[in-house]
Every structure is written in C-alpha cells, then in structure tokens.
Amino acid sequence: MLDVLPAPPPNFHSRLESDRYSAGTKSVLIKNATIWTGGDDGHEIVHGEVVLDKGIVKYVGSRAPASLLDSLSDLEEFNVQGAWVSPGIVDLHSHLGVYSVPSLSGASDGNSRKGPVLPWLRSLDALNTHDDAYRLSISGGITTAVVLPGSANAIGGQAFAIKLRPTAERSPTSMLLEPPFGINGSEVDPTLPPRWRLLKQACGENPSRVYSGTRMDTIWAFRQGYETARKIKVSQDAYCSSALSGHWEGLGEFPEDLQWEALVDVLRGRVKIQNHCYETVDLDDIVRLSNEFKFPIAAFHHAHETYLVPETLKRAYGHPPAIAMFATNARYKRESYRGSEFAPRILADEGLKVVMKSDHPVLNSRYLLYEAQQAHYYGLPANLAMAAVTTTPAEVMGMGHRVGYLKKGVVWDSHPLSLGATPKQVYIDxxxxxxxPHTTPKPPSFQHLPKTPNFDKETSDALKYEGLPPLEPREKLELADVAFTRVGSVYVRDPKSRNGIRELYGRDGEEGVVFVRNGTVICADQINGSDNCMDKFMTSFTRVVDLAGGSIAPGLVAYGSPLALHEIQGEASTADGYVFDALEEEVPKIVGGEYSVIRAVDGLQYATRDALIAYRAGVTTGVTPPKSAGFFSGLSTAFSTGSAHKLEKGAVIQEVAAFHVSVGHGGNGAPSVSTQIAVLRRLLVGEVGGEMGEWIGEVKSGKIPLVINVESADVMATLIKLKEEVETEIGETIKVTFTGASEAHLLAKEIGAAGVGVILTPSRPFPQTWEQRRILPGPPLTEHNAVSLLLGHNVTVGIGIPENWAARNIRFDAAWAALEAKGDLSKTDTLALASVNLEKLLGVSVPTYEGDLVATWGGDLLEFESKVVGIVSPSKGIVDLI
Structure with missing residues (x-):
C-alpha cells in the first residue's frame, strides 16, 4: 500500500450517515431556496429544496421526493423565501486556535523555535478549543478551516482541517474533519486508500528572519530535510521489493523514523503542501525543489507575486499549485509590495486555481467571504469568486468529497457576492x-450578483509595470471646465444640515449635470427636460465626463493607521519611526524633555502607494498622529492623500488637528492604567510647562480635541469621570474623542451624555486583545452593531482603519455599517461616518466651499458596482481624472 494515493473509501458516497453525526440532530428541509451548489465549475444554480439528515445532504433539487421526507421522523422545515444557499465557507489558511483570540501569552502556539525544519510537529497538539473566534467565524459562514502552524520555520509542521462547531466532547480531536491516521479511536483501515495529510512550509523573509539566515540557508535546510526523507523512502522501497519477492531472510524491521515519516509521505504524494511564499525568487526556489525531490505543491499562500510569473508556477512538479491570497491586503512588508488587487483575475485568466484566505487572525476569518467579494469586484468571474472560498479550497486540501460543495450549508440574507452578505443560518454536520440569528432585510438589488466595473486597463498596467503601476491621476485638469453628465445623485457638505451633508438630488429616475470650473462646483441640476447647467456654461472647451448614473459625494477621510508616516509596515527604513514616551523612557533635553510635543506634520511622506490607492478610492484626506507605542503620541495632522509633496498647494490641509494619547493595559513593565490616568489628570488640571503646557492649554480651552486611544469600557468610564472632574475644575468644556473603542457600546448612554465622540477602529470589531473582548459583533449574532447603538444615544461616530492598506476600503466599511443598522442610516448619515464626522471628532476644520468631492461611475460611492473616476478639489483648483 506504500504507493497507493489518498482517496475516499469506495463506499463513501453511498453512506447514509456522517461519521461526524451527532445523535439526536433533527433533519432539516430548506424550502424555496436559490442554491449555489458548487457544481458545473461554479455555474450551477438550483431553485428548490435541500434536505439535511444524519449529518449529510440527502437531497438538492427542485422538490424533495415525498418518500424521502416521509422517512424522516423528526423534520424541521425552513422556508427561506428565495434566499441564497451555498456550501459552507472553507478557509484554507487559518491559525484559528493556535494564535488565540484574545491574544494571550499562554495561548500562542503558532511556531516552534527549535529549528528550521520540523515536519514532526502538529497544529492539532496546540489547538485551543476556548478561542473566542470560533463563534464569530461561524457567524460569517465559516464551517471548515485548515489550522496551519505559523511561518517562522521552513517546515513548521503538520496542519489539520477542523469543523468549527462546538462538540459534546469539547476536545480538539472531536473537531477534526477527517484524521489522516488513527487518533483516539478514529482508526484508518490499512487496506483502504489513505487520507490526505497537510503540511505547512514557508520560504523567504519569515524563516530567514527567525533563524538569522538567508534564503540560501533556508533552501539548504529544505534540501537536507528532504534528502533525509528520500533515503528513508529508498530503504522502505527496497524492503518492500524484497518482501514482495519472498526474500524475507535477514530483512529485519521495516525502516521508518517517526520524526521524518511526514516528509516520506510527501515524497509518496500523500501530503497536500501549503507553502507560504511571496516573491518570484522564492517561488522559483520551491518549484525547483519540488522537481528535485519530485513532490507536488498544493498551494502557494500569500503569493503576492504569483500573478507576475504564471509560467514558473506551471513548471512545478506534478501540477501547478493553487494560489491562496488576500484580496487587497498588501504592501505590509517588502515581499508583498508588488501585490495587486487584480492578481486573482490574472491568475484565473492563466488557468490557475485561485483561493481567497484569511490567515486568521491577520484577517478576521468571519469576513472571509468579503475577500471573495472584493476579488469579484476587481474582475474575478463570479463562479470562480464563489469557488475561491468553497469548492476550490476544499479540492486543494483534498477534502472535496466532504466539503466545499453543498454538503454543509449557509443560508444568506442576500447574494453571497453582495457587500455585507450575512448568514441567516449556518449548518455544520x-x-x-x-x-x-438577527438579520436585517436588504434592498432587492442585493439579491442579485453585483455588476463589476471595468478594470481592464488597471489589470493590464499591473502586469506591464510588474506590480508597480503609476498611481497618480491620469489627468490633472487645472483652470478647466468639467461637466459631469448622467449624474444619478449629488451629496454636498452643508453645516446647517443635521449631519453635515445634504442630498441635492438622489435616485428618483432623473439624472443630472454637475458643472465644475477651476475645481469648484458652480452648477448642479437635474435635467427635468432642460439642460440648465449645460445651457448656461457648456462650451467647446468643456471636458465632459459621463458618470453613467454615478454620483458626486464628499471625499472620505482615513484615520487610525499611520498613513503617510510609513511606506512599508515591516521595513523600519521606510517609516517615520516612533516618538519618545516620557512614561517609559527619558526624553532627550534637545527634544524638549518630558514636556516635548511631536507633530506628525513634520514626518509626512507623500505619494506612498497606500495613500495614492486610497485617493483613487475616494479617500481624499488622511489624518494621522505621530506613531507611538506608549501613552504619549503628539499632534495629528490632516493631509491630502493625492498630493505629490508637502510644498504642493493643498498638500497640508491642517498642520495641527488634535492632541493624542493612549490609555490601556500594557504589560512587560508598562505603566499601569491608573498611572496613565494620573498623568492625564495632572496634564489637564495641574501646572505643565514647556510646549506641552501650551498645547494642553489649547485642549483645555476647547480649541483642539483630546483624542484618546482606548479599548476597555472600564477605562472609558474612568475617562468620562475625569472629563467631568476637569471641566468642573477649569470651568470649560473640553472636546474628547475615544478611538479604537471596541467596548464603547457598553457605555453608549454615558458616552452620549458626556458629549464624547467615538471613532470605531476598525468599524467591524474583533476581540484581538483582552481589552477588546466584549465586542458587540452585530448581525447575525446581535441585533445592533456598535455604530447604530452609539448613534442611537446621540454619540457622534466615525469609523477608522487600523492598517494603511485598508484605507481604500473605507467606503465599503461605511456602507457595511449602514447595512447592519436596520435601515436607520440614510445615505448622508453613512457618508458622514467616513467624512465630516471624522473631521469634527479630530478637529479638522474644512470650509464647506473647500471640501473635496468624489465622482463615481455606475453608482454612488457606497455601492459595490461603482468606480471612482474623478476628484474635484476646490482648495487646489483642479479636477483629477483617475
């Protein structure tokens, strides 16, 4: 049996009961469903019924046979009224349970530091069943996850596929999908084909960094390990050859080594290798390694440069690897700098399999489907986008006979590729x-597949420029007249309106014209039978831009990440660096000592790729404080994301915006929370000298806000009391904003009464740390999300992003927040979350007539079907065509 490849048992598909069946589980009939089955290369859609019984799907089709239904004694019926039903979401790259949530030092088991090649380690042996993320991930439709060791080793160990549901046994073993060998009574019949095994490999920066080596060292470590396994395999083959020939005399024991048996199975083609690998040099190394030792690679993960070298991938031994990747998360280290949102489309066009993955908790796997939605938005065909989180990862992990097709199901409240699609129910086993479950009815349009904008040129440029295409506007129109035609809706700043934004006209079947001169809107009319703007201002020199029913809306604001303070997160040489923190170190006198204050404006870097990509997505302003790892940060600044350098007109919008500090749990000798509060009290009511005293004076007089990064509701309660104490002492009202604010919903009423604003960062919460564990997850787990609950208590709310790459997605974050708000947020309310509310909370003063506007084609700024095509900037006097 040594050369028999893995396969399901011969009778697998005729089984009547799953080996994971839990006694007492009721049978389920899902009626009136629109079913995406995963069949016919992802094109099969069935309108009808699904029957679940004894842990397996017994029927998918137009109408379940009466004989089947009559045989089910305890049947629950679920009429989903036309809703979409899909297979459960499969995450091919997760660290769920080994990098635990919340992150605690006693529950972080992702990697060993005992050497570069450790194929004998197993993620199963570190799987924490008390992780807070299981429930959250299930609520996003995740039913199956491959739990990988981390990427600090060239070979980090064996991975295991698990089902996420809690079991009666409560053990890691009971979560296994299909154990590849005997574990606690789950024995494998040695006369049948074996089950697939999974192994984690990594190359490039990660193992090189951990073991202070180079790429050359890592590849040599691979070769040493595989040569050891090859010799064992040769001796095993010789043993069996002798035995099969009847030459038993002196043969001895079968040659095997427990440490290396997993690599021997790799050489026998019985292991699905999941290989962390980013750059061309590393991809080429592993392809050569696979051919040298003759083993296939199941998938390259992260793989940001794979779209540039498809022919290299096709030369891998056995078959081309699949590519498991993020949709838009890139540029966080050198290896990912050339990452492109068009990679999934390009790879699919090359005939390569595409998988979207989470790398949980790097991305919250609850929103893995969002990765597929974004990939579709940027051009991956719908059938492949859905397959990228269902059938394709199931096949790549060797489990397509069990998951990925309609065997475990999710009932969605809208089309799965529409923004914010949320499970109405999730079935596992x-x-x-x-x-x-709490779900909010979605507009009818959300029940249909979103139309994707045309990104043909951008896709072509990604290849032409090897991942670094020009990001500057294609045209800067200065001192020019521009007429935007077929405008479906117009939203403008208006300080007299309830939320600071007013709808000039919306989608009532009429389209209009917006006329811009020298970067300023001078006319905006619906047509209504006469082209007033066109009649008044149109000349032969006017540039006409057709928006095809699109929109004009205020530019968005990015806050929460060090946008424009670093280019590559993992490269210190590209960053402004961290400020001194007087609570943890001595601040040099030349800087100003303990009362020095650092200004972010002095460290701004313009034309960073993340800033320019954000600009192309309608984010025209960035607000950032100095980077800090402690209590003190400094003075934030507001800048134009689309400017080339600081001296350009309008590049610095406001040199100083707000005064920033952080209050929270630290550890490792960091000052206590009570110490931080004492310092803040002294700053606000005591005598403080130097530059610090001057800027605290601005806070105390209400001229600039005090922005406090805080996660814990307990700390927020103390800060609210401190605000009251300070205001009583000084006789003035101070402006305070909480950012981060994962637990703010617990004090929504008190925060509203105290007049404190909140910037939720991120807008969809995740309990990454202990202070963030009491999140309000939103639908389907809770009726409300934090945005709507806080707004309901008269809190001014903004939304932020924790990392630079995410700035481009702010418009979708705002739209998603509104979709979860049960219809309580209007379009203007939603736009305000990511624009004027942030300016108010961060002390940025933008005159109404100077605020940037964003032009979108095909829909408004909040819609998945729209594309940003222009930026109107009155302060610069230009229109940028994107």
Missing part, C-alpha cells in the same frame, strides 16, 4: 449553529 447538519446542525444549525445560530440559535437566534
């Missing part, structure tokens, strides 16, 4: 996982 035939068991409903959401006890009291």
């Amino acid at each position: 035939g068991i409903a996982q959401l006890s009291h």
